[in-house]
Amino acid sequence: MKNMRFEAIKNIVNNTVKYEVKASDKVSTIFNEHVFTLKTARHYLSDEAYKSLQASTFTGKKIDRSMGSNIANGMKAWAEEKGVTHFTHWFQPLTGLSAEKHDSFFTLKGDGTPIQEFEGAALIQQEPDASSFPSGGLRATFEARGYTAWDPSSPAFIMEIGQGKTLCIPTIFVSYTGESLDTKTPLLKAIVALDKAAVDVCQYFDKNISKVNATLGWEQEYFLVDVGLATARPDLLLTGRTIFGHAPAKGQQLEDHYFGAIPERVYAFMRDFEQEAYKLGIPLRTRHNEVAPAQFECAPIFEEINLAVDHNTLLMDIMTRVAKRHNLHVLLHEKPFAGINGSGKHNNWSMSTDTGVNLLAPGKTPKTNLMFLTFFVNTIKAVHDYADLIRASIASESNDHRLGANEAPPAIISIFIGKYLTDVLHQIEQRVGGHFDETDEAMLKMDIHKSIPELMLDNTDRNRTSPFAFTGNKFEFRAVGSSANCATPMTVLNTIMAETLKSFKKEVDTLIEKGEKKEVALMHIIQKYIVESKKILFEGDGYSKEWELEAEKRGLANIKTTPLSLDAFNSEKAKKIFENNSIYNHVELEARHEIMLESYIKKVQIEARVMGDIATTLIIPAALNYQNVLLENIKGFKEIGLPASSFENQKAILEKINFHINGISKGITSMIESRKKVNEINDTREKAIAYCDNIKNAYFDEIRLHADKLELLIDDNLWPLPKYRELLFLR
Ligand code: ADP
Ligand code: MG
Secondary structure (H helix, E strand, O other): OOOHHHHHHHHHHHHOOOOOOOOOOOHHHHOOOOEOOHHHHHHHOOHHHHHHHHHHHHHOOOOOHHHHHHHHHHHHHHHHHOOOOEEEEEEOEOOOOOEEEEEEOEEEOOOOOEEEOOOHHHHHEEOOEOOOOOOOOOOOHHHOEEEEEEOOOOOOEEEEEOOEEEEEEEEEEEEOOOOEOEOHHHHHHHHHHHHHHHHHHHOOOOOOOOOEEEEEEEEEEEEEEEHHHHHOOHHHHHHOOOOOOOOOOOOOOOOOOOOOOOOHHHHHHHHHHHHHHHHOOOOEEEEEEOOOOOEEEEEEOOEEHHHHHHHHHHHHHHHHHHHHHOOEEEEOOOOOOOOOOOOEEEEEEEEEEOOOOEOOOOOOOHHHHHHHHHHHHHHHHHHHHOHHHHHHHOOOHHHHOOOOOOOOOOOEOOEEOOHHHHHHHHHHHHOHHHOOOOOHHHHHOOOHHHHHHHHHHOHHHOOOOOOEEEOOOOEEEOOOEOOOOOHHHHHHHHHHHHHHHHHHHHHHHHHHHOOOOHHHHHHHHHHHHHHHHHHHEOOOOOOOHHHHHHHHHHOOOEOOOHHHHHHHHHOHHHHHHHHHOOOOOHHHHHHHHHHHHHHHHHHHHHHHHHHHHHHHHHHHHHHHHHHHHHHHHHHHHHHOOOOHHHHHHHHHHHHHHHHHHHHHHHHHHHHHHHHHHHHOOOOHHHHHHHHHHHHHHHHHHHHHHHHHHHHHHOOHHHOOOOOHHHHHOOO
16 A cells, blocks of 8 residues: 655655756846836836836836836837747735736737737737736626726836746736725725825924835745655645644753754745845845744845735745745745744834935934824724734634644733833823923933834844834734735725824814914824724733733733624724725625625634544544554464463554544534534624634544554554655755
8 A cells, every 4th residue: 555655755855956046136127127117117118108107106106008008018129039939917805815817918900811900909908807906896797897907106027927928917816896806905094094094194293295005025934844745645635734743752841943054945935036036026034943843034125015015925025936946835924833833923013204214214403203192092093993803814724723822822802012112102192181282392302212122122022922013113913824915914004093193183183273382282182092092002021921910900802713803894993994085985895894704614614524524534444453463463463372461552543543433423414414513604793703613622632642652552554644744844
């Protein structure tokens, strides 16, 4: 009999690093090589077309149709010089992944003459057959049309797969009736909302500011396993995580992996995907080992948020593809292995002005200090007021395994700001009766600028356990899952910030109209916001039991599962804020809620099936085989007339195995019964909750426990699934 596991192990030794990575090119020479940047566009476009593209890039303004063909021709000329034959609209449907449908430049003229053509209309808009993407009922089946429309604020790029090259046009994806069917459309709207609200508030400080860009720097964590070993694990292939598997004798307890030397095979892979990323203009900067064995991280220099989100989506795709060349398999799942750390995607977020100021960087003068305090405190207020939306924005079946699992941010949303800023806010709050006058100049002169970076760099003031932490000149949203598309959490963050800034402005203006000096009015509302939102601030250990209790006392929510946390998207409060800021209308919001619940249901359902399959067709047969070996052995003892005492141990093992086989069988049988019942529930929310409580929570751990015990009992030669020790310790 063939044992997949041993085949795979043998192959690792044979296959290790066949792929030669050529010496790294200097990054600056290949950076953006495959991107139609404005600089490149300048060489291929007429003055008029270039100006039109430039304006659209910066303002997001629609390209006018007459310019479309001109730009399309320029793009085609550039792309063809690089060997491109096809183009595609590249978009991010609600699966969270990217999607593309390639069309050739090649076409036939009326008289049959073959030509290469790329028309303006094809650049600006396409109608992919969209009926198979999740829509939450937005597109009635008789009207399955959705269309993609060019987003000129994210430049076109060339995707290289093997020898094939495709020109990719970043697009939004909307239904025929105009509702968004993707993650980019709402993000772009939220960017506009924040820009407007932030610029209005900036006017208190600097009339020259006319644009505020949200910025994002993501940190992508991932695991790498040998592709052969991954292929021998149906759970890894189908669900992205190990549903079974006993912890290895050595895990991460020695802490010898974090920032350790990168294994050579992994290093070759990293260099390879980094080269691909640079050509696409993804400014990767950092690479290192992470805490768990076989876990790694990469991070770029931060960028404008829409571009940063596109780049992250693109990178996840590139990593997955390039890994194949190295016989590696990338795991982006939040919790691929039980018992060791999971993966996240820290979203470092800030806002910067067109005058070059980072609004979350403490200022050097009293005036800029006040501007910093304004945006800093408004962020705290936004997260406080809409903590439920922040929580919902990171909810997914896979992230549920990680949040609150002792090594990842808890499901309780809180903010860490460090000791120094806690003191600053405390001082402002303590100003009795909110009495601010000229003497406050002294307070505003506090050397926030100098003190913060120093304190932030000091490790004692860096709290790794907070889901949302201020880290010197940006907030770091740490609860985002490693497999997530950043667009949704960033859409929510930008929207709640826009809404909060609008209210802030209204309140400050009211005080100014009543005759208060501008600075004093600002300080009054800042003080008010500190008082109203201070309960969300927490400096202690977010992983601790005490925090759960304390948070409960403070009235902070602690919703551990996806179906319930998604309720926040369906509340009146959510409808109001999203509609007020033109992000989602209530139809879109309801559709999204439905899609997210459905995705949850399907994922649990798939895991339950995979669990049944693996247990029944791989684990139990292996257990029975070993039982047969033991039975033969016992029979032999009996045949030569030895007493029962001489094979007691064999009998004991036999019984233990039987116990666990029965445990698994019973579990699987009643889980299937339970699924039949749950599948009859019509209401999507009820059904998702039932999948969570009556399937996942009721059976997964118990069935796994029995299977993992068997792994420890059964002859290693008979065990069919690659073990944790093999998956995690790459050679
Ligand atoms: P770490 O958090 O690991 O200490 P850094 O502080 O250097 O690392 O930055 C982490 C990420 O934060 C990087 O991707 C970086 O580009 C990003 N970042 C830095 N400044 C900003 C900013 N103003 N806006 C958004 N992201 C930022
Ligand atoms: Mg970080």
